[in-house]
Amino acid sequence: MTVTLADVAARARVSPATVSRVLNGNYPVATSTRDRVLRAVDELDYVLNGPASSLAAATSDLVGILVNDIADPFFGIMAGAAQSQIGGPGDGSGRAGGEKLAVVCNTGGSPERELTYLTLLQRQRAAAVVLTGGALEDPSHQAAMAVKLAKLADAGTRIVFCGRPPLPDSDAVTASLAFDNRGGARRLTEHLLELGHRRIGYVAGPLERTTTRHRLEGHREAMKAAGLHGDEESLTVHGPYDRRSGYDATRQLLAREGEVTAVVAANDTVALGACAAVRDHGLRIPEDVSVAGFDDLPFSVDAMPALTTVRLPLAEAGARAGRLAMGKEKPPAGGIATIDAELMARGSTAAPRG
Amino acid sequence: MTVTLADVAARARVSPATVSRVLNGNYPVATSTRDRVLRAVDELDYVLNGPASSLAAATSDLVGILVNDIADPFFGIMAGAAQSQIGGPGDGSGRAGGEKLAVVCNTGGSPERELTYLTLLQRQRAAAVVLTGGALEDPSHQAAMAVKLAKLADAGTRIVFCGRPPLPDSDAVTASLAFDNRGGARRLTEHLLELGHRRIGYVAGPLERTTTRHRLEGHREAMKAAGLHGDEESLTVHGPYDRRSGYDATRQLLAREGEVTAVVAANDTVALGACAAVRDHGLRIPEDVSVAGFDDLPFSVDAMPALTTVRLPLAEAGARAGRLAMGKEKPPAGGIATIDAELMARGSTAAPRG
């Protein structure tokens, strides 16, 4: 029924092994033979059987990219960039040669699904796995992840972190690209302090996430360095990385802590919610309250006023992670690279009134 | 080295066949035997070999979801919803039972990559494929797609369209969920006409895309019904579905056609660019120029003023596509369903001056 490699071999009057060699291109084959084989492939419209090939070769061309939330451009941008390095440009024929199949898996931020996806990829004998975004800090999950990643690495799967801090005491991970969330957050708050703000509300991300913690720490470092501390707790509200969280938390801060002159959000999406809350509270941005975000997603510059935020080079990092996963680029020294975060001061922050 | 099904069988003192039956759960197995097998699986930390399993069974648990641009929430929302129906909730162990591996593939809008991904998925003997977003209208690509999809369907792969018009004369596609882009666009323009606008600029999407054409047709239907036609061409500018396109096209429209009182954009992202252009031109929204988008992505309500747009139920459609791909839901009559688009009139549109 379906045409197999043996059919191609018969048609090209060569052995199956030769066909395999032509297809994989890792072996010298006479040009005339190769042409004959390729012609037979086209004539028979042959499509390689992936499972059979993976079984025999004990490795597949699947590369998994894990993301927390595929609907969030933060992840979409990284995943797209990684995928572009992995899938290759193709040859324009749609025929598929030695390409890898780069696929993105959406964990929805659930630790169980993260592990499940890793198991599924392990099953498929994935060639590489890229994990994006912050990690959960729950010790038992971290331990489970370390074990699982070690097994994947053992089986020859290359593992790359992108926008995620390195795993302590693990050599399973080929490379870790970590964003300087702490430094970026510190500079952002310093910017607010320089403008004259003293009471700054902070809408943090979900608890137990490295990203949340690092950004919050950077913020508090700056506050402390300015001699401002004592009411960190009452000025901080935690919530998920979405617009609603920004809205709710900001309304809460505004109602409870009347004298807040600035709100720093965990990311740009949360910041949009914060902006809406400030306005619904009858206040203006930035005259009455300054608002700042994090990530510099494409829409941030279109907020009115344009959002002050911290730029993360998501596309560059994703692309680099993709190359590392393919073994096309050599890992940074020590397997760890920290990626700078740049302050983008824009219209949504200004000096407080009075 | 790596533990195989035979190892599990030995440890559980049963035959490999029995282990296979327990793992796949499609066959009667004595409870005591099953327990013994499951225990052995856990003790040995066994992970099924996907390729071997797929080879023997001639089908895999891979489900592909093709998107044009993974960094665009339009696709992210659909893909995430689809994936949530396919991946299943897991059992909380991260162990992975009969789950499918739902993966999203980013074509970047390139027809070649679309075909390449389908070939790659075909290689893997994917259980199902979901194609999201508008299709390219190039006849040769359409023909190639029809052929490829027919082959996939022949091989037992279920095919579902989500937000894409049905393929003419093809029974390869299990179900097509198409958005009512034309109707939505018509209602949007009618809304503008009712407000009193007469000269309406249109920033269209890329040429040769069904989405672009349908939305543009809806717009022109409304214009024509109002007796307004003749300068459609000069009032329409085509460009990609991104912010920059909206910005550039709008500046162009504003410079060239001074008297434009409203700009309709191909989607919300383009609309944000249009808003920025209107402002940079020294005009106010909506007092001087009204702006409208399409899709109602989450950020649209946060634009200032909030964006008038057309809501597409992306998450619902994605989830339904996921269920259809899994065979959990029965296809609509005729395999085709049209999904309504709802006008969301908000602050960015108002009556023109004078």
Add this chain to the structure above:
DNA sequence: CTGTTAGCGCTTTCAA
């Protein structure tokens, strides 16, 4: 440079 020969690890009749 090319052919022969064993498997890769699992599923699935067919029997028992």
Add this chain to the structure above:
DNA sequence: TTGAAAGCGCTAACAG
């Protein structure tokens, strides 16, 4: 309800 055995389609030594 379980076991035995025959492949699934390909790759990778090993010869030649």
